Amino acid sequence: MSARGELFTYADAAAQVRAALPPSYGVTRAPDGVIDVRDERQKLVCRIRVRVLAGGSQWLTLTPLRGYERKCERIRCWLERGGLRPSWQWKQARVPMVVDEPANVAAARVLQRLLEIQQANLPGVLVGEDPEFLHDLRVANRRARSVVRQMRAAFLPEPAARIVAELRWLGAQTGATRDLEVLLVTLDPATAELAPVRLLLERRLARARAEMTVTLRSPRAAQLDRTLTRLAQDAAQRAPAAALPVAELAAARIRRLHRSIVRAGGAISAPMEPQAYHALRKQGKELRYLLELFGLALFDNTAVSELITALKELQDVLGRHQDCAVHATTLRQLAPELAAQAGGAAALLATGAVIARLETQQAEAREHFESSFNVFASARQRKLVARVFD
Amino acid sequence: MTNPQRDTRVIATYNIKGGVGKTSAAVNLAYLAAAAGHQTLLWDLDPQAASTYLFRVRPKVKGGGRGLLRKRNSARDHIKATDHERLDLLPADFSYRHLDLALDQFKKPAARLRKVLAPLRADYDYIFLDCPPSISLVSEAVFEASDALLVPVIPATLSSRAYEQLEELTRAGKVGRRSGTATFAFFSMADVSRPLHLQVMERLRGIDQLTVLGVAIPTADEVELMGEERNPVNVFAPASAAAVAYVALWTEIERRLRPSAPPAGS
Ligand SMILES: Nc1ncnc2c1ncn2[C@@H]1O[C@H](COP(=O)(O)OP(=O)(O)O)[C@@H](O)[C@H]1O
Ligand SMILES: [Mg+2]
Numbered sequence: 001m002s003a004r005g006e007l008f009t010y011a012d013a014a015a016q017v018r019a020a021l022p023p024s025y026g027v028t029r030a031p032d033g034v035i036d037v038r039d040e041r042q043k044l045v046c047r048i049r050v051r052v053l054a055g056g057s058q059w060l061t062l063t064p065l066r067g068y069e070r071k072c073e074r075i076r077c078w079l080e081r082g083g084l085r086p087s088w089q090w091k092q093a094r095v096p097m098v099v100d101e102p103a104n105v106a107a108a109r110v111l112q113r114l115l116e117i118q119q120a121n122l123p124g125v126l127v128g129e130d131p132e133f134l135h136d137l138r139v140a141n142r143r144a145r146s147v148v149r150q151m152r153a154a155f156l157p158e159p160a161a162r163i164v165a166e167l168r169w170l171g172a173q174t175g176a177t178r179d180l181e182v183l184l185v186t187l188d189p190a191t192a193e194l195a196p197v198r199l200l201l202e203r204r205l206a207r208a209r210a211e212m213t214v215t216l217r218s219p220r221a222a223q224l225d226r227t228l229t230r231l232a233q234d235a236a237q238r239a240p241a242a243a244l245p246v247a248e249l250a251a252a253r254i255r256r257l258h259r260s261i262v263r264a265g266g267a268i269s270a271p272m273e274p275q276a277y278h279a280l281r282k283q284g285k286e287l288r289y290l291l292e293l294f295g296l297a298l299f300d301n302t303a304v305s306e307l308i309t310a311l312k313e314l315q316d317v318l319g320r321h322q323d324c325a326v327h328a329t330t331l332r333q334l335a336p337e338l339a340a341q342a343g344g345a346a347a348l349l350a351t352g353a354v355i356a357r358l359e360t361q362q363a364e365a366r367e368h369f370e371s372s373f374n375v376f377a378s379a380r381q382r383k384l385v386a387r388v389f390d
Numbered sequence: 391m392t393n394p395q396r397d398t399r400v401i402a403t404y405n406i407k408g409g410v411g412k413t414s415a416a417v418n419l420a421y422l423a424a425a426a427g428h429q430t431l432l433w434d435l436d437p438q439a440a441s442t443y444l445f446r447v448r449p450k451v452k453g454g455g456r457g458l459l460r461k462r463n464s465a466r467d468h469i470k471a472t473d474h475e476r477l478d479l480l481p482a483d484f485s486y487r488h489l490d491l492a493l494d495q496f497k498k499p500a501a502r503l504r505k506v507l508a509p510l511r512a513d514y515d516y517i518f519l520d521c522p523p524s525i526s527l528v529s530e531a532v533f534e535a536s537d538a539l540l541v542p543v544i545p546a547t548l549s550s551r552a553y554e555q556l557e558e559l560t561r562a563g564k565v566g567r568r569s570g571t572a573t574f575a576f577f578s579m580a581d582v583s584r585p586l587h588l589q590v591m592e593r594l595r596g597i598d599q600l601t602v603l604g605v606a607i608p609t610a611d612e613v614e615l616m617g618e619e620r621n622p623v624n625v626f627a628p629a630s631a632a633a634v635a636y637v638a639l640w641t642e643i644e645r646r647l648r649p650s651a652p653p654a655g656s
Pocket of ligand 1: 405407408409410411412413414415440578579580607608609610611613614615616617632
């Protein structure tokens with residue numbers, strides 16, 4: 001089990017674990033922030049690593065010893081029963097809502113949840129060991145912005161605009177780090193000639209991460225959670241369309257976005273500008289968030305899932321296209337610096353090969369675009385949208 | 391079938407007699423092998439489950455010995471990590487008392503254990519077999535599967551007779567049939583203050599056909615205490631004479647099994 005762990009807010013992890021488990025389990029503190037859990041025969045069955053001690057919260061990772069996976073699952077259950085929150089709760093952005101609930105109330109609840117997730121991942125990002133914290137933070141950040149933009153009729157314009165600005169600021173601080181982390185993973189570590197490239201990228205990543213950490217520890221960042229929460233409360237009050245049932249507003253936005261993407265994609269004639277794909281992808285993301293956060297909660301689940309599946313397919317293609325473009329650009333920018341390095345010539349050649357591969361992949365994505373777009377824009381899907389979000 | 395990067399050695403602690411120090415040796419030596427950085431597995435073949443107990447593991451294998459022998463790769467699913475890094479255990483099970491009957495159902499019963507161990511060679515540098523005290527189809531299968539038999543001998547007349555039985559067995563060609571199976575005897579629970587022990591040790595060392603290792607394990611409270619501590623001696627009494635003797639014994643065994651390898655710790 002590659003457990004990701006739990007984030008919770010208790011002062012002493014070992015004491016909490018001991019309190020959560022039945023007395024037949026032995027809990028002892030081992031060096032290096034590890035907690036050992038033993039069963040009734042005093043056999044070590046599970047190691048818990050305490051990862052983060054920042055902002056009063058701790059992130060626990062459970063690692064079972066071989067052959068004790070089921071016991072470790074039971075321990076996990078006890079911990080959850082004892083009040084520790086499992087990691088999926090920090091990914092799960094959906095909140096319950098009812099169809100005729102006022103739009104501002106429901107949308108504010110979704111926004112609050114996303115801000116909570118963003119905040120929960122911040123300590124993990126600052127520690128910087130696991131890229132997944134940053135990924136989850138960025139997803140929550142984009143989703144939150146999207147909710148404010150798409151459901152804007154439910155929010156007061158002035159505070160809403162400030163929320164988006166604050167969120168965009170936070171998102172912008174983390175982009176470079178994320179891009180470099182992803183690019184480094186895609187470079188084959190077995191190719192020796194690429195070692196100088198990796199070195200340069202790792203140096204850049206270290207710099208980007210250092211800059212990011214400084215901003216994320218700045219007073220503005222420290223205030224961010226409180227600022228956003230206050231703004232979210234302000235924004236949700238007395239907006240023009242606040243009393244509109246949430247289902248009505250969400251349905252209108254989904255219909256509109258869907259139509260707009262169908263139109264934009266249909267107008268695409270190959271060869272197209274990369275920007276057009278990028279714009280399409282951004283719209284696709286907005287639609288996906290609406291479908292996931294409001295569609296699944298309020299409408300026919302089977303139908304919405306089918307829409308999401310087709311959209312996901314399209315987004316994958318567009319995402320690959322965009323990633324290749326970003327990575328190729330970054331690698332091209334390295335060339336002058338790379339040429340000056342030891343082994344630079346060989347590295348340049350190898351980088352050229354990587355860029356060529358990225359361009360091939362990009363071309364492939366462009367070829368796949370049409371078929372996945374045709375599914376997304378098919379009569380069946382359009383009828384589904386019309387029926388469900390009527 | 392085997393991982394070319396690993397040159398696995400299978401070592402069985404064996405003696406027809408019980409209570410001579412087979413389990414104590416298997417547990418301590420396996421621990422030392424793992425501590426030196428080797429991926430190590432100990433298979434507790436004795437239904438009495440003494441080594442399983444010492445590693446605090448429940449003596450239970452779902453499907454029993456029969457299941458282990460029958461299904462390919464089944465052994466892997468029953469392996470438990472011990473509390474010690476790199477040291478895994480394949481636990482004992484009560485059903486092992488009928489292991490010879492289970493073996494007998496195969497066409498080549500004596501080759502069966504080697505077959506079961508084959509896929510594990512990719513994962514382990516050393517595989518220890520802690521054997522029950524008997525002479526049966528199980529021991530035959532153990533001989534076939536092992537690179538080395540490690541025979542603890544208490545240097546008192548009575549039990550050296552047990553070793554003489556093994557000697558006969560060797561001569562009968564049963565043990566060393568598969569070429570390359572080495573037999574190492576070592577003195578266990580030796581008490582050098584007793585003239586009888588010294589006498590027996592000297593006599594046995596004088597037998598040419600017999601490989602007696604230089605290191606003897608002394609009688610020591612710490613070895614007995616393993617039952618209470620449920621840990622290898624090197625974990626709870628690393629400075630004791632017994633712990634030091636096991637380290638020396640392991641060094642000697644490893645040197646004999648891998649003559650070209652650098653000494654442990656380097
Ligand atoms: N060197 C020793 N000094 C003192 N007691 C020992 C020593 N070796 C083994 N014993 C004890 O003798 C008993 C039998 O040893 P064990 O290793 O289980 O033998 P076997 O596996 O051959 O039956 C155990 O109680 C063990 O603690
Ligand atoms: Mg034994």
